[in-house]
Amino acid sequence: MQIELLLLVGATILLSLLQLCNSSGTCSENFKCDEVAYSYPFWGNNRPSYCGVIGFELNCRDFYTEIDINYQTYRVLNISEANQIMTIARSDVWDLNSGGSECPSAFLNDTTSYKTHFEYVSDTLNYTLFYGCPFNASYNSGGYYCNDANNISSLYVTADSVGSNKNTSQCQGSILIPVRPSSVREWGSSFGIISNGFDVKYVGSYHSDCVNCTNFGGGCAYRRYNDSSFDHFYCYPAEKTRNLRRIIALVIGPISGFIVVIILVCMCWRKKYSSVNSIVFWKKLKNDEKVEEFLRNYGSMAPKRYHYSDITRMTDSFKDKLGQGGFGGVFKGKLLDGRLVAVKVLRESKGDGADFMSEVASISRTSHVNVVSLLGFCFDGSKRALIYEFMPNGSLEKFIYKDKPLETSSSLPWEKLYEIVVGVSRGLEYLHRGCNIRIVHFDIKPHNILLNENFCPKISDFGLAKLCSTQESYVSMSDARGTAGYIAPEVFYRNIGVVSHKSDVYSFGMMVLEIVGGRKNINRLADRTSEIFFPHWIHTRIELNEDLGLHGITSETDAEITKKMIIVGLSCIQTNPLDRPPMSKVVDMLAGSLESLQIPPKAIPSSSLGSQHDSSST
Structure with missing residues (x-):
């Protein structure tokens, strides 16, 4: 069996060498449309698909370059391959510039940066386009028109999402359209602003691979090997290297026979290998198969x-x-x-x-x-x-804890802490709803929230995460997982409720309360018994409308956002998972007004549940 395996490995190596030596074509010809040319990772028209990456196909239509992203067609206005920035504009909106054109049958909301290779640049703005409006407006004030099936249908574009200057409630609908901040400064009319497009950044390891390839004079491509169902990055060699490989190919045949003989001779000595080495070999082979399958x-x-x-x-x-x-x-x-x-x-x-x-x-x-x-x-x-x-500012943990209880770090103001909480809530909402499969993290805590140079929070460390279908209401688990102090009670005590994405909601709530308190939620060294469990202490204070005693509150805004974070945190740590809001609701609660929030009932600490419930976890 081992002889056959090594012969197969040797044959595979020889076939790979032959394919490498016989490779032709450099993918040097760029995609061209009306004298404009683009190279890797883009492809289309005269440039074959293996010379680019899936999702980067360009089309030349009526002397304009276009690209399809998430069922929406965009007109390509410019591509900066060095900076990985592409400027695009919606084709359906662009066509309206001709005046009196046919109305699209439907306007789709833009989803360029949603589960694609592309994402908006950080300073992108959003304008609102109201369509099917019964009123007229001048071009400079944001008005325009197109022909529908019956008569002329007015359009209205504004930076105000509610269209305060017009009665937009009578319009048929509205969509958000990304715009560039520079366009707002340069163009006077709203249609000029949205027709000037917006910037997206495309990212991926293929870019760094291509940089290394072109530095040595090669050509970037994706190739399919041995009729497999997936593609690999491939660097076509420079011309002089290809000529050398053609020469080498002429002698590959005789050498291949010699290699097969060497393999057979080596296998005659296989009995000298210990059983331990054989086990290591097969284990490594099995692990490699796991990676290759991924x-x-x-x-x-x-x-x-x-x-x-x-x-x-x-x-x-x-x-x-x-x-x-x-x-x-x-x-x-x-x-x-x-x-x-x-x-x-x-x-x-x-x-x-x-x-x-x-x-x-x-x-x-x-x-x-x-x-x-x-x-x-x-x-x-x-x-x-x-x-x-790389996250230059490290983890959130070092910015919130102080030696003295109820004092938060002076290095981060309350507004910044609030922005971090909002960012984490959006990240969790994405994991629970935005992916094609639900991801339950199971270890949300300050240590696993990283901060970039602008203190934008990013959820990290997916070592305990579980994948499940978005239709499933619970997560199958054979053991408890997470960090003490953040683990939802149903993870230990299964008769409280099923383990689900609501377990992340609990961990998020405990983290928010620690951010507010600037201390661990459980402090057994506290002077008074009432302060041992911080959520209970702060719940009593906010229920009685007493002073919260938090450090660094210097304005009404600080007081409002801290109270909002407290109510949201208390809502998330409810003992019964069914009483906790989903992350989509949490995002709305943080974005809404303080007056719309209600103080939830007082939650039971997980440490107190052991005497009330029998654990069924292992």
Whole structure:
């Protein structure tokens, strides 16, 4: 069996060498439309699909370049390949510039940055287009028209989402249209602003791969190997290298026969290998199959796989340590293209890597401004690591806890803490509803909330996450998971309710209350018994409308947002999961007025439930 396996491996290597030597075409011809040319990762028309990436197909229509994203067609106004920025405008809105054109049968809301390769740049604004309006408006004031099936239908564009200057409630509907802030300054009319388009950034490991390829004179492409169902990045060699490989190909035949003989001779000595080495070999082969299956399932969307030697190089032999946890250490690193990264190196494991690949699979499904981006991973035998985008300000934990209870860090004002809470709530809502499959994190806490240079929060560490269908109302679990102090009571005491995405809501609520209090929610060293469990103490104060005694409240705005965070936090930690709001409701509560919120009942601490319920968890 081992002889057949090694012969198969040898034959595969030889076929790969032959295919590599016989490769032709450089993908050097760009996509062209009306004298405008674009290269990798874009393709279309005269440029074959293997010369680009799925989702980057361009079309030349009536001398204009267009691209389809999420069933919406956009006109490409400019592409800055160096900065990975593309300026696009909705084709259906652009066509209205001709005046008196036919109305689209329906206007679709823009979803460019939703589960695609593209995301809006940070300063993108939104204008509102009301259509099917019964009133007339001048062009400069935002009015326009198009022909519908019966008569002329007016359109109205405004930066105000409610259209305060017009009776927009009589219009048939409205859509949001992204715009560039520079267009607002340069153009006087609203239609000029939206026709000038907006910017999106396209990201992915294929960009850094291509930079390294072109630096050596090669051509970037994606190729399908051995009739497999997934594609790989491929760097076509420079012309002089291809000529050299054609020469080498002429002698590959004789050499291949010699290699087969060497393999047969080596296998004659197989009895000298111990049974331990055989087990290690088969285990490594099985792990590699697991990784290859993952890469097949995700295709071009899969994060880049690195060898452990790459990890050592990018971290400069683990020189700069950022943090330490039970899983291992986190080190600062740098990719070949100069990007800084955080490398999470896990302790050496003897398992089959199922939990590790589950974490890779979980975060690979995400693309959201409040979820940390996974740039690559290493699964090299027992060596495992994850490569994340670098967060200069580290974790939220170091900005909220103080030695004295009820005092928050003076380095972050209340408005910034409120923005962080809102960002985390949106990230969790995305994990629960925005992905094509629901992701329950099970370890939401300040330590796992990372902050970038602008203190934008990003949810990280998916080591305990579970995947489930969006239609499923519960999560199947064989063991309790999470961090003490943040674990929802139903995770331990199953007769309280089923484990579901509401368990993340509980953890989020406990974290919000810790942000407000600037301390751990349970403080057994407190002077008074009433202060041991902070949620109970703050609930009593807010219910009696007493002074909250929080540090750093200097304005009515501070008082309002802290009270709002307290009520939201208390609502999220209700004992019964059915009494907790979903994250979509939490986002609305944080965005709404304080007057619309009601103080929820007082929750029972998880530590007190042990005497009231029997645990059915293992």
